[in-house]
Amino acid sequence: MSDGRDELTSTMRRLHEWALGVQRISDPRITGPIKESFIKVVAMFENAIQVVALEPEKLRVELNSTRALVSESQRKLADAVSERIQEVDTRLDKTGKSWKTLFDEQSSSVDKNFAALRQEVTSVAKDAESAQRQCVVLKRQISMIQAPGMRAEIDDWAAGQAALGVLVAEGREAAHQLRRKTDTQEPVARIKQYRDEDAAYRRHLREAVTAARQMTIVDPTTSRRALAQLLERWTGNRKEATRLAQVLPHVKADARRAQDDLDTASQKRTELQHRAERGEHAERDLYQNIDAYLYPVLDGGKVLPLWLDLALGCGIAGRDWPDWLDTAIRLIRYRIVYRVPPGCDALGPRPTVEGRQTTEYDQLRVDCAAYRL
Secondary structure (H helix, E strand, C coil): CHHHHHHHHHHHHHHHHHHHHHHHHHHCCCCCHHHHHHEEEEEEEHHHHHHHHHHHHHHHHHHHHHHHHHHHHHHHHHHHHHHHHHHHHHHHHHHHHHHHHHHHHHHHCCCHHEEEEHHHHHHHHHHHHHHHHHHHHHHHHHHHHHHHEECHHHHHHHHHHHHHHHHHHHHHHHHHHCCCCCCCHHHHHHHHHHHHHHHHHHHHHHHHHHHHHHHHHCCCCCCHHHHHHHHHHHHHHHHHHHHHHHHHHHHHHHHHHHHHHHHHHHHHHHHHHHHHHHHHHHHHHHHHHHHHHHHHHHCCEEECHHHHHHHHHHCCCCCHHHHHHHHHHHHHHHHHHHHCCCCCCCCCCCCCCHHHHHHHHHHHHHHHHHHCC
């Protein structure tokens, strides 16, 4: 648009200059038709220049009008789009709220259903466990009526293994004490202190004796400075040796006590090592004894104690019998080693002190729970 406007302006400027030139060259002395023709031509050109000069202004007015129309159209379009977006946002917001409410309601309903189902499953499990216990008791009563004397006296047999159980418990305790770090730095430091001070005493005593001997054979021509040095050497070493001689008996007695402590600790460690080894041997023997006793009991179809049936379910029929047997052996061994009192609970109360017994107790609880149903 700017290039066309510049071209029009240039053209008008050239026409205007041409008209002025025509006026300048028109001689007033020229009369007649020629002069009138010149005047008419000049007038025509001036009218044409005025008409052309008004065209840019008209174009500018039309351009501003067009721009206003475009701006108004853009504004209306933007307002329409904004209203449409707002309407869509409102609908989306309403839809989102309704879906959120529906989702919350469904989630609450599902949670309630799951809670009810969980409670029902728990109730069924308790009923099944109760029924199993009643089945165990009924089975025991039927077996004892049909076959008197077929009861497996595991508790009586386990009483004969009490000595091995004591060795196992002592061995485990000894092994636990051996794993604890024994502090031997303090007695070793006391012994070293005595040795260092005794060596210092001997060194100062030797230096004092040497200085005294040198003073007895000193040359009369020796300077006073040399004599003073010998005297200072003898005096200083004698005083330090005297001081160490006074404290050495106490330090020596303390070092002896420290050595006794080390000897006692070493002897105790040796005893603990022997007890731990005896416990390991006793534990292997106890496991083998239980295994050798339990196999004939199961093969003979004897009635197991109530605590064993309640702990491991109704026997080994239809189960992984090697695992069941291993769990039964570990259960009997636990009762022997930790002297579980008689009762229906195979493991007794849980230990109050955390340690190996607590770990075995928790593991056996988990293993036994796998065989109850």
